[in-house]
Amino acid sequence: MRRVGAEANQRGDDAAERGTVVTPSAEFPPLGPEERAALGRIGERWHAPRRPDDLPIDPTLGRNRRRPAPTRFGRLAPIEMFTVEQPDELVATAPARLPGSRAGRMVTRLRRALVGPPLSSAAVLYERMRKLVALPILSSDLLSSVAYGPEAMLTVLVLAGSSALGLALPLAALLVVLMVAVGLSYRQTIPAYPHGAGSYLVAGDNLGRTAGLAAAAGLMLDYVLTVSVSVAAGVHAVTSALPGLAPATVPFGVLVIAVLLAGNLRGVRTAGNIFVLPTYAFVAAILAVLVVGYARAAGRGFAAVPPPAVPAAEGLGLLLVLRAFSSGAVSMTGIEAVSNAVPAFRPTEWRNARTTLGWMVAMLVALFAGLVALIHLDGLVPRPGETILSQLGRVTFPTGPWYALLQATTALILLLAANTAFNDFPRLLFFMARDGHAPRRFLHMGDRLAFSDGLVALAGAATVIFLVFGGRTEALIPLYAVGVFLAFTLSQSGMVVHWRRHRGPGWRRRLVLNAVGATLSGLVLLTAAVAKFAEGAWVVVVAVPLLVLLFRRIHRHYATLHRALALHPPPAAGRTPAAAPPAPAGSAEGEELPQEVRHLVVVPVARLNRASLRALAYAASLGQPTLAVHIAPEEAEADRFREQWCAWGDHLRLETVVSPYRSVIGPLAHYLEALHAARPDLTLTVIVPEVVLRRRRHRLLHSRAEQRLRAALRALPGVVVTSIPVHVSG
Known part of the structure; x- marks a missing residue:
């Protein structure tokens, strides 16, 4: 696969050309060749009334002599405000005291205490993730979904009675096939598009701008719902173990979102240090459940315990089976996170990202398949008031502190699973803002070199969704699969077109693999949209085209602004250049x-x-x-x-x-x-x-x-x- 990455870099397609490294300079795009030429021609005709260096003051501020300290008016204290980096350049230093009013200084001090002191722009190269840190940060959403994905599938199947629960194993096998297909497809996407942006860039480059915007809209909705669903599921795990906390579900969830926001505002490295341990602890806890559970099942010859009798509320039909399949597919949400965050890895970025994705998919398949099979062997069924993972923990660890540890790690991973969305949502907005489809303020890096505006936007939207649905996981799950599988489908379809255009060695095999991923993802998308339309999926079905329309309007505004502000060659006497923006004659x-x-x-x-x-x-x-x-x-x-x-x-x-x-x-x-x-x-x-x-x-x-x-x-x-x-x- 090294040759694949080299070929991807050598091809130099539009995605690679546009996918520059994410740095603070992205807010200030360079002039194009035409504008640079126009700038030179304008300069040739420039006649200033005085020479540029004929100034009544030394603009260097006396670099070579000691200057008096700033006055109280500046509120910057007796320090050197500027240092000399180059002979013709001053570099502003961080102030020792904070400017502004007393209230403004108090707010700034509070923000510094929560977020930390500012980082230099040069530190962006060090705010990268190594694989062992990237794995828990980017997989927390994907791996945590095994805590509620199997239950979501069984909750639909049990509507047809206890006898329908036997379909859980074949449906889980189909979902494993889907996980492997989509995972391998995204492993191919990473070296082909090594600069990130995932589904948005892949679909946009190969299927057209509208497809790319639709994929972006689906991902944005998915990220917002990821935060809401993860926090809701985490709070549910806490209240399952401590039922007395149930009345505080909503304020507790809002507090968790605020903590996640503060942690991510501190930067990628700090957030990684915060969220590494809970993910690994959850994986260890689930593996312990599987080992002990299967050992207990082996003691009885792997004979399945009959589930309790549950009367049928619906008939067992194709539609119900498809609904169960699409509900279980929520266990795949977050599988695209690595392809969106390739620039956040340490060099070689695409190689480290692809390796991390391989680990993630392998862990997902092992945990998901192992849990579904163990739930079947223990004869468990969903019931209100307690998650099925909590039931499994009680059966597996009837005594000792292990059940409490399982619930604690589950609650932590579910509460922190939203961190994947906090990592990818602002980065997606960055790529969209760079292309003019989102407000340009999302290009800006905050004090800690994080995309602060994108983080705040995600936290605000997720809080609204969480409050509207009262923090109920079952009410949010129907909205979940449509957006993410729309992005999956468009991304994999775009890769099919990509391989047809760039026919390198082994392109047919890669095309078939992406085609399988696109087909299976499209099946889940169609099933989720139709089967769960009345349950709330209609919100996403309506929201996606509205968001695409909004993105197009934003792009139209920026295109108009660019035409108005772009440099044009100076007109001949009495003439206006044809390319100039419409302005009244003599304006x-x-x-x-x-x-x-x-x-x-x-x-x-x-x-x-x-x-x-x-x-x-x-x-x-x-x-x-x-x-x-x-x-x-x-x-x-x-x-x-x-x-x-x-x-x-x-x-x-x-x-x-x-x-x-x-x-x-x-x-x-x-x-x-x-x-x-x-x-x-x-x-x-x-x-x-x-x-x-x-x-x-x-x-x-x-x-x-x-x-x-x-x-x-x-x-x-x-x-x-x-x-x-x-x-x-x-």
Whole structure:
């Protein structure tokens, strides 16, 4: 398989080209070749009024001499704010004291205590996972599902009575085949797409953008439900052992989600250290149950204990069997996690990811098949108030502390299984945001080099779902399989197309394997959507196309924004380039060269005091045409202001606007709009005097007209609003 990875890298398909390493620089994509060429041509025509280095201050801040400590105004304490990394570059250092108000500093200190101190961008290379850490982090969802997957299958079968429970073994065998097929399919996906993004990228590159977005929508819903279902199942495991805690199910679940969020906000390495032990402890506990359980069964010659008689509530038909099969298939949720998180592994990333996935699938098959067979041998049936794994633990360990240990590890793994979603959901949003299908804020890495916005979004959505369904696992399970198997189906179908396009050695064998995975996944998807439609699956069926529509609208917005902001070659005299965004002829917003900018500075003046005189002085110092505007409520006040203006010296042109209805912001905004309409080629710079108050409580005593004016003028093109602050210390 090494040759497969080398071939995948050599092919250099679009996925590999677009799947760059995840770093903080992803927020700042480089210019394309056309824009770089346009930038050069614009620079050739640039005529600045003064040389760029002709400045009245040393921009290097005196690198080679000692500087005075920052003042109290900066609240940064006596430290060096900048260090020299390169001769022409300053590097900001972490402040010793925190800026902002007292309340803001308290919040920041609390966040630092919960999340930890910030990490340097260079540390992103060290925030990678080795295989022994990646296995529990990425498999917690997959392995924990064996705690409720077999029970979900048996809960459907028992509706046809105790006699129908005998179908559990053949259905489990079919599910094992499905697990192996999908697992091997994803092992092929990893070296073919070594930069992550999983189903979203595979389906998008091979089946089209809509298929990729549908896969992403399915995965996003799956991740949100993973958190809700895992926490609900974990709380149920706790209440099964301690029934007195049942009334606190909902607040306990919300608290767990908050703890998971805080742990993941601390970064990949810290989260790994937190969640490694519970996963391995759960695997050890289940293996102990299997060893002891099968030893007890061997003592009676592996004779199955007859299950208790359960009356049939439904007839045994094909639809019920398919429902049981799709319910048991929830044990596979999380199998795609590794393919989404390939960049989070240490080098060689795809090789380590593929090995980890192999371990995960092998452990899943062993635990799932072993539990289903042991439950059959012990004659257990689902019953309300206690999970079937809890029943199995009581039968296997009738005495001693082992049952308590089993329940404790089960509760821990179920509660922490959501960590897989916390690892993959923000990364999926990163890839979507990079392609313009999700808000760009999801490209941002937080203080601890985690995708903080994506983590908060996942925690918020999962909390809402958990509250709406009251933390009941059985109410959430019907929503679970549709989204994830939609992603499975599209991903494996995309790999079939991929192998047809890239016909390397052994491509037919790989194509057949992916085709089998796509077929079986599609069967589960269709069964789950139809059989569980009325039970709640309709929510996912409706949500997926709505999410795809939302992603397309977001992409359309960013495409429009890119066209508006992209660099274009400067037009010939009197002409507008064909590729330029639609703008009115002679619009000020189309100017890219300083010699093309025409100014008019406008200063609104309410009264002649220190603030307004400072704004007028600043405007006059710019050396551009300047106009003062006064809004008067009546003619008498307008005459009185003109007299004061003349007493000042009438140094600038004054225009008075009478507003008999006493409105100020509206008439001023309309007047500026009229000026802009008369000369759209002018850039109107509105200079507003602003009183800056030291104490926040004093702000209630002022109208804050400058903010309202800024908001009113924000939508007007060709208008720049700037504030001239006058600080009041009292």
